[in-house]
Amino acid sequence: MTVAANMPSTVSAQSLRPLVARLRAVGLRVAPLLTRHGLTLDVLNDPAARLPHAQAVALWEAAAEAAQAPCFGLQAATFLTRDDFGVLPMVLATSATVREGLQRLVHLHALVHDPPTLSLEATPGDGLALVHSMPPGEPTSRHVTELVLAGCFVALRQATADRDAVPTAIRFSHPAPLDPSEHHAVFGVAPEFSAPRSELVLPAALLVRPHVLAAPQVLSVLEAHAESALTHLTPVQSLAQRVRTLLTADDGPALDAPTLAHRLALSERSLRRHLAEEGTSLTALRDEARASRALDLVTATARPLADIAEALGFSDVSAFSRAFKRWHHRPPSSFRAH
Numbered sequence: 001m002t003v004a005a006n007m008p009s010t011v012s013a014q015s016l017r018p019l020v021a022r023l024r025a026v027g028l029r030v031a032p033l034l035t036r037h038g039l040t041l042d043v044l045n046d047p048a049a050r051l052p053h054a055q056a057v058a059l060w061e062a063a064a065e066a067a068q069a070p071c072f073g074l075q076a077a078t079f080l081t082r083d084d085f086g087v088l089p090m091v092l093a094t095s096a097t098v099r100e101g102l103q104r105l106v107h108l109h110a111l112v113h114d115p116p117t118l119s120l121e122a123t124p125g126d127g128l129a130l131v132h133s134m135p136p137g138e139p140t141s142r143h144v145t146e147l148v149l150a151g152c153f154v155a156l157r158q159a160t161a162d163r164d165a166v167p168t169a170i171r172f173s174h175p176a177p178l179d180p181s182e183h184h185a186v187f188g189v190a191p192e193f194s195a196p197r198s199e200l201v202l203p204a205a206l207l208v209r210p211h212v213l214a215a216p217q218v219l220s221v222l223e224a225h226a227e228s229a230l231t232h233l234t235p236v237q238s239l240a241q242r243v244r245t246l247l248t249a250d251d252g253p254a255l256d257a258p259t260l261a262h263r264l265a266l267s268e269r270s271l272r273r274h275l276a277e278e279g280t281s282l283t284a285l286r287d288e289a290r291a292s293r294a295l296d297l298v299t300a301t302a303r304p305l306a307d308i309a310e311a312l313g314f315s316d317v318s319a320f321s322r323a324f325k326r327w328h329h330r331p332p333s334s335f336r337a338h
Contacts, residue, residue: 017083060072060144097210098160110230159212174198240278247260294327297311
């Protein structure tokens with residue numbers, strides 16, 4: 001199953017876990033950054049959760065900026081585990097050879113990104129190029145591209161138990177960083193930048209290398225599971241639900257429309273238009289969030305009503321009480337009495 005042409009691309013939420021690991025490795029707090037982008041760690045650990053591609057790209061860019069790391073995606077690739085992409089890494093590892101593993105990886109890549117962003121093309125000498133490209137109109141990120149191609153190559157080295165394996169070439173369509181030495185260290189060859197496309201080119205000799213964990217019977221079970229998952233991809237969370245997540249966060253009441261749009265990687269006009277298409281509005285969602293927050297503060301805390309009214313942006317207790325009664329059909333004082 002792949003998204004329709006007029007639907008946004010989606011990614012597996014678990015594919016963002018290397019980002020979390022990299023941030024933690026440099027001592028940065030992860031939860032506040034996730035919250036600002038309408039996410040939680042629980043979402044990233046949910047194997048069925050999917051996010052809009054644009055939201056994921058915005059988070060990668062913000063994480064790279066927070067870590068002050070121009071090669072953040074490349075570095076994050078070293079934190080990949082076999083739990084970060086569901087069944088896919090084990091399908092790759094239990095395939096018989098590098099070539100077969102790559103063919104299955106590309107076939108099943110929609111489990112990670114729908115529509116798939118990886119393809120294989122033959123190269124002279126019976127080699128293969130693993131090409132990474134985004135669908136037209138979708139935002140690109142050097143960090144995502146470098147994570148994907150470096151992660152695939154690291155996985156191939158692990159599958160063959162050959163730390164010295166090198167590609168024929170590694171090329172990126174984005175400009176070179178000031179210091180490309182990290183790229184050379186990961187791939188073992190000098191990287192090319194500002195290339196026509198981003199690709200990992202592999203020689204025939206590497207493609208026929210056997211995998212140390214090759215297991216046909218296990219692979220058969222894993223493939224069946226993956227194929228089933230492919231036909232039951234979870235639809236992406238609605239924009240309205242993503243706005244609700246942001247508005248119910250601790251700083252939610254202070255978020256204006258431009259800030260919400262920025263965190264969702266949208267223009268303010270697009271935010272309002274898409275919400276209208278879903279049958280709601282920013283005003284309605286904000287009102288809904290205030291109603292929920294008000295009930296929580298009234299029933300779960302002992303804060304004076306005047307403080308709650310101020311925290312929720314009301315001019316006085318009377319205005320807050322009228323709104324509360326409209327939301328919950330009883331004045332706030334009656335909840336405190338019970």
